[in-house]
Amino acid sequence: MEKAAIKAIVENRFRELGARQVELHPSGICWTRDGEYFKVSTLTDFWVIEWTDNHSYASNYCFEDVDPLPYEISEQEIIRKVDQLLLQ
Numbered sequence: 001m002e003k004a005a006i007k008a009i010v011e012n013r014f015r016e017l018g019a020r021q022v023e024l025h026p027s028g029i030c031w032t033r034d035g036e037y038f039k040v041s042t043l044t045d046f047w048v049i050e051w052t053d054n055h056s057y058a059s060n061y062c063f064e065d066v067d068p069l070p071y072e073i074s075e076q077e078i079i080r081k082v083d084q085l086l087l088q
Helices: 003-016 055-059 075-086
Strands: 020-024 028-033 036-042 047-052
Touching: 003 020, 003 028, 003 036, 003 047, 003 075, 036 055, 047 075
Parallel strands: none
Antiparallel strands: 020 028, 028 036, 036 047
């Protein structure tokens, strides 16, 4: 799957689950829900959903990485991963 498609699926699911988009400097576009901050990063060989419950960390791009995920992944698997993270 293409990087842009994965990012779109993840961010759409964030929105469906009630997260709202915020712009943090220097972190860029992030999502916040129930006091936690989330960001999807597409890297060379894998992509990750990053998160933190600390606004200062989120504002300074100090997120914790969730497990690296492969690009060969189905939309259902992506949604399941987001759900596991946001609906714990």
